[in-house]
Amino acid sequence: MLEIMRENASGWIVKILFAIIIIVFVFAFGMSGLAPTGDPVLATVNDQVVTRAEYEFAYQRMAEAIGRSNPNVTSAQLQSAQFKQMVMGELISKKLLLGEAEKLGIGASDKEMIEGIAAQSMFKDKKGAFNKNIYQAALRSIRMTPAQFEADFKQEIIIEKVKQGVGSAASATPAQARQLFDWVGEQVRIDYIQVAPKDFMDTVTVSNDEIKAYFMANQERFTAPAQVRLRVISFTPDALAKFQTVTDDEIKAYYEANSKLMQQPEQIHARHILVMIKDSDSDADKGKAKAKIEEVLKKAKAGEDFASLAQEYSEGPSAPNGGELGWFGRGAMVPEFEKAAFDTVTGDISGLVKTQFGWHIIKVEERKDASTQTLDDVKDELRTKIAQEKASEKITEQLDQAMDRLISGMTIEEIAKELKLEAVTTEPMPALFLTQIFGLSPEAAKTVQDLAVGEAHKAPIAVNGGYMLVEKVEDIPPTLMSLDKVKSNVVGSIKKQKCDEMAQNEAEKIHAALTGTNAAKAAKTYAKRIKTSKPFGRQGNVAGLGQSKPLTEAAFSAEDTAWLPLVYTMPNSVLVVRLNERVPASEDAWKEQKKFWMEQATQNYRKEMLASFMDELSKNAKIDIVQPEVLQ
Template sequence: MLDIMRQKAQGWGIKVLFGIIILVFIFAFGMSGFNGNTDPVIAYVNDEPIPTQEFVKVYRQTAEMLREQNPKIDPDKLQSPDFKKAILNQLVNSKILESEAKRLGIGISNSELYYEISQVPAFASSDGKFDKSLYQRYLQGRQMSAATFEQDMRNSYLIQKIQEYVAIPAAPTEAQARALFNWAGERAQIDYFYVSGADFLEKAKVTDSEIDAYYKANPKNFTIPASSIVKYISFTPEELAVYEDVSPDEMNKYYAANKDNYKQDAQVKARHILILVDEKASPDEIKKAEAKIDKILAKAKSGQDFAKLAEKYSEGPSKTKGGELGWFSRGSMVKPFEEAAFKLKKGEISKPVRTRFGFHIIKVEDTREAGQKSFDQVKSEIKTTLAQEKASDSISAKLDHALDLVASGMKLDAIGAELGVAVQESEKATLQNLTRAFGMTEDAAKSIIELPKGSSTEMPIAVENGYLIAQKIEEVPASLRPLENVKKDIKEFLSQKQAMMLAQAKATVVMGKLSTPATADQELESIKKDLKTSESFGRDGFIPGLGMNPKLAEMAFASTKDTWLPQAFELPGGYIVARLDERIPPSDETWESQKEAILAGLERQQANEIINSFMQELRSKAKVEVVRPDLLNN
């Protein structure tokens, strides 16, 4: 916890975390969670209370920190009973550990505590030293006493200390680490025969009665969901930043204090023309591709427009943009391409370059040398950063003012005018649109969709990085798309489904013949010309060029060389029959380069196991009573 606090104590994110999280529980627990029953204790551990207020504080701090670290996190996970129970479980463990620390005579001295506080970056002056005035300002801004903050720090450090004490026996051997490394780093290759579903589309026959039956059996697939048009005001640093003034002097000071953040690697801006050639292409195929790329190169060298040549001849995905690749640094492209590009000067065109994709011609349009970005290059970025930091400080005040105006009956347009902020209007918004667009929970989106027309949300809606208040101005009920409008799509879907079933049947027959000694040789000979070997892959199940199939990877690693796997596997567009070609152990050189990191990781794993075992023993002896289960299940 201390390390996370240190890492996250700078920037506007921590201000949101400690400053405007007061209302995050509105949609986490519902209003009923804090009305009526006002029991101040959520649970007891060995008759020692865990105050509800403490649980609330830790919950919202943890939720906001997770949102900050992973903005794409599913909001529903942060509202789930499992997550709330995990937070309570964390508090229970903390109480148990604190009690055990006292029993063992482990404590935190004042000097240790003050050292930890002095290491928090938010309290450091420009020269990196602890600044007491910054510390006091931090506490004042959050209406927190020094005693409360220091007690939280003391408890956190005490728990960390006892965990380190308990984990002292963790000492993995090099043999254990090497065994783990060998297992995790091993790769495999398969030989496979692919049966495409597209080959069976013509054989798929879908009748009108089947289409009608599917339409009637799956009304949800063809329902246009209920939607609403809403006006809203966003209270996030990004939205409110436009109303903040940032002076040139502030930007210059920020740049001077953060120069290390504005260093850049050498870069090139380039276009390319690609002629596709498989890595395992025959000599004749390679010769044809070389002849084709040489002709294009001659046209480019003669002065013809490179972008137009790319649009006409390139076989890569960038052809529609004239082969444009934009700016890139070393490490962004495959090695041969990168080496050729960084040797070129501005305006130069390369000779044909062979990569695993084929032959490329590269034109470098501009270059940037490695070094420090100038202030002019980054001033717009700095201005945005400072404006967002200022905006984050104003969110609480603006939001409180807006809620007072909502309570007085004022409409959203008038509220926006009063606050001097923009009122935005959505297009037709569904439950799903709202959750995705704003990062709000499904319950929060539902509360907006279910608003009566013309009314506003009475409480703020928690969204990614902040809050919003909304007013519904129009509602559109759910409706079913007519069959004639979706008939073509249904027919196409059912045809593809039939085709995939036929592909699976053929693949299963082929697999059966290959696995039967009496027919194996003849069947292998019949598919030999279409048999391919995959790129190597790991145990995670992603096979380059084929896609993700963990079950296929699991069975391949469990198989022996040249043994056909006992089932056909579905991959995008078809099925494959496969056998293990090779299992490739990781190299000794790789082991030597990663040994220390693996040993450290294994030590952490063993330490966690020891700590968990220690905690289970303590928990088994502890008396834990939850007196407010409603706060966990709402």
């Protein structure tokens, strides 16, 4: 079982646990004195037991901590065997370390425990002093008594002492730290020949037989998912606002009380062209970037269309939209960019602007001066806002009234009619999209999806901004769309597939020529197509080409500048690649960061020692999972 847990200690769980390690350290583990007498034993670790209550408590604390730090984690992930085994693995590790501490005579005093708790920032007031009220409130929020928390905290001190004892003798040498720094900081350039699938698009044809065959072979792609129609009464400020009365006097009073909010700051509408550079770029690359932006500025000043220039030359994310930045006010952009933009006359083009991202050229399209909105300008907006505030105060009352009627057997339509509310029957919607459409939790969406036709859920369901009562009107099963409706998509998919294959074949043909018996001749043939990338690191994001883990690993593993043995598929092309040069980590950066890398290397060394120590403990321990079904 321990081997399974170790194998599963990866992927999203490890990333999440790493992100919340401090929270878990303080709140997630330990059950001293919590489990009642006779509580079922879930596992034994040597002469110690892990009770069912202890496991459930640790599971709940860890799930809550993960939920707070990572809202996108689903309940399915937290209920998976992988996560349950992770929780059990942490509890077993804790038992092993506490057992080792007892053998070594390692303990913790009340004074250490009190000082440790008092040092926790979460229990301090604004002046930085420990606050008993904050402490007690924090424990209440996680349903722990001070006695439980303090006992657990003392155990954590003991465990930390064991860990420190294991790693205390480990200290990295400057050579080891430099090795780590060099490995992380090294970059490479590659030479490459790029073959783009889009270049073959005009040569590709698709027959009717191919269209029919593809459609039949990929029916799941062209099947409309199961859909539902619902009848709902929404209890949200937006839904109930239409039933509220708002007088002109209320609007005027609100306007006068919030006059500062009616001020509209100065704004400009602009476009820009960006040529990116980084501090780590070589002087040669920086010079090329400066020359490129100067040439583009000449074209812009000569009257060429700015949006077209942005699409062709800009390296920023707004390039496909012609450098469009929309409207923005002061404080929205980095200072250098903001000053240049607001100093540029409407309709004019700025000079070169240098920021942390590179070189910019800015064109100011329009400008709005600072102004104060009049009452007439915002009257309708304020009426809606006040109505929503009034509705917000009545949600609970109206929901209670509706629930009384629902429980008594009234239908959703009858309830809406009696309470003068609105029952809305939705258009058919994919059942899978209930979470996005209504803002439901995955559990609530499944509850709605599982309703029988004509059945109303007997409890309010939380949605964005409030609640709703819901009744299922219709279930629509998955339906295969007609070929006529999806024909263009089918054709596009087939063309892409063919173009990808043609690009792959062409790249492999070029590769074979460059590495074959007539490699010298091929090198001359393809010399003009060879390009050189900017330096990139082991994370593998190659500027202008995208990311490929296999390409990155191959480039950093290359021993010479021969063409690599494979071709590599990138997001929009296939590459034939060779190593151009290795760019070592900066000597100046090493001098500045030596202390940090010494600490980092030492931490890594100590983690390795602790992992080895824990492996040894687990190998020599008698561990029995008494109820393995709980972890499935």
